[in-house]
Amino acid sequence: MGAKVLERFPAGAPHGSWPAEEYAARRRAEGEPAKVIMDIMSDAFLVVVPARDED
Numbered sequence: 001m002g003a004k005v006l007e008r009f010p011a012g013a014p015h016g017s018w019p020a021e022e023y024a025a026r027r028r029a030e031g032e033p034a035k036v037i038m039d040i041m042s043d044a045f046l047v048v049v050p051a052r053d054e055d
Contacts, residue, residue: 002051006034009045020045 006027009020020036024047027034037046 003037003048004051005046005048006032007047008039008042009047011038011043011045020047023047 007020007023009023013019024034024036027047027049032049034047034049037048038044039046
């Protein structure tokens with residue numbers, strides 16, 4: 001099972017700002033099973049959903 005990246009956010013967000021978590025929360029409110037993971041190699045937070053068979 002893979003994952004589809006919906007959006008990338010740099011890890012250096014201003015203090016108190018969580019743009020990846022906020023984006024994922026909006027997607028979850030729309031019914032998407034979005035979650036945030038950290039990509040250490042690119043120093044970014046990724047918002048992902050499980051890949052669908054047709055993707």
